[in-house]
Amino acid sequence: MRLLLPALLLFCSVPAQAFLFGGASDKRAAAGLEKLRSAFAAGDCGAVLELSPAFLREKPPAELREEGYGYIGRCYESTGAADKAISLYKLAQGLYPENLLFASRLALIYNQAGFPENAAPLFLKVLSRKSDDAAANLGLARAYAALGFLTRAKEFYSRAVILQDFLDQAVLREYALCMLRKRDWEETLFISGVGAGAAPLSPFWPLAEARVRAGQGNYDKALSAIDGALLLGSSRQLRLERALYLLLGGLPLRAIEAADAELALDGKDPLASAVKGMALYSQGKRTEAEPYFLAARCGGPFTAGIAGSFLGPHRKAAEAACEK
Numbered sequence: 001m002r003l004l005l006p007a008l009l010l011f012c013s014v015p016a017q018a019f020l021f022g023g024a025s026d027k028r029a030a031a032g033l034e035k036l037r038s039a040f041a042a043g044d045c046g047a048v049l050e051l052s053p054a055f056l057r058e059k060p061p062a063e064l065r066e067e068g069y070g071y072i073g074r075c076y077e078s079t080g081a082a083d084k085a086i087s088l089y090k091l092a093q094g095l096y097p098e099n100l101l102f103a104s105r106l107a108l109i110y111n112q113a114g115f116p117e118n119a120a121p122l123f124l125k126v127l128s129r130k131s132d133d134a135a136a137n138l139g140l141a142r143a144y145a146a147l148g149f150l151t152r153a154k155e156f157y158s159r160a161v162i163l164q165d166f167l168d169q170a171v172l173r174e175y176a177l178c179m180l181r182k183r184d185w186e187e188t189l190f191i192s193g194v195g196a197g198a199a200p201l202s203p204f205w206p207l208a209e210a211r212v213r214a215g216q217g218n219y220d221k222a223l224s225a226i227d228g229a230l231l232l233g234s235s236r237q238l239r240l241e242r243a244l245y246l247l248l249g250g251l252p253l254r255a256i257e258a259a260d261a262e263l264a265l266d267g268k269d270p271l272a273s274a275v276k277g278m279a280l281y282s283q284g285k286r287t288e289a290e291p292y293f294l295a296a297r298c299g300g301p302f303t304a305g306i307a308g309s310f311l312g313p314h315r316k317a318a319e320a321a322c323e324k
Contacts, residue, residue: 219249270299
């Protein structure tokens with residue numbers, strides 16, 4: 001009993017709050033976390049990153065560090081320090097595997113940086129525990145689309161737009177473009193109908209329908225749809241796409257008229273030149289078509305590819321002329 005008395009006296013001399021809140025370092029860490037929390041809530045990431053070294057030097061307990069990592073990581077993201085955010089999220093993910101925030105944020109960064117193969121497993125991890133996470137569904141759809149897995153992308157785009165109640169026009173357009181790549185005409189038409197119902201003045205939706213009809217080989221319907229798009233917003237791209245449908249629909253004279261209208265505005269327009277060249281070629285006027293293919297050869301990859309396929313032995317000379 002005599003030996004226990006000094007220990008008992010020592011025990012009683014320790015302030016009660018030391019057992020409730022930890023030692024002085026833990027108190028400073030708690031105060032530091034409160035500052036991080038307040039700065040983050042105020043949108044002041046500069047202050048968050050300035051305060052973070054002092055907070056981490058206190059070696060905060062696991063639960064405090066976990067919350068702090070969340071604020072610090074997102075502020076690294078917002079200030080463009082993606083490499084630092086990746087390093088921090090990797091560390092945090094190892095320490096706190098149950099916290100989905102770190103996997104989700106890391107996956108988003110990988111997607112944005114062009115590493116969908118790294119993003120996909122992380123989004124799958126999030127969705128394995130929270131299948132109704134709209135952001136994770138959308139992120140996984142984007143990752144699969146970037147990887148060329150369009151059937152898988154369709155599944156997760158579909159879930160994402162349903163979870164968003166079809167309200168996000170940008171995501172709907174993204175989904176429609178993915179389905180056009182997949183040549184999933186029915187799904188594209190469905191999404192276009194939903195999108196047009198919500199945004200009837202957007203030319204994107206009749207244009208999407210026009211591309212579906214062209215993909216199906218129905219150029220009459222494609223022309224009707226793209227005329228609807230032009231009523232909502234005329235542009236060179238739309239007008240020349242319409243000219244291309246005229247050509248593919250067996251109306252080369254009308255295609256030439258449409259191409260000439262654009263060439264009158266810009267005599268070196270590569271797409272207009274390609275359309276006119278193909279229209280002349282389809283009429284058997286190969287010599288007349290050649291100068292237009294030569295002009296188209298100096299355009300982007302699409303028109304250059306078209307022109308190159310028609311120029312044949314003159315292709316190298318055309319490339320040399322473009323370099324000059």
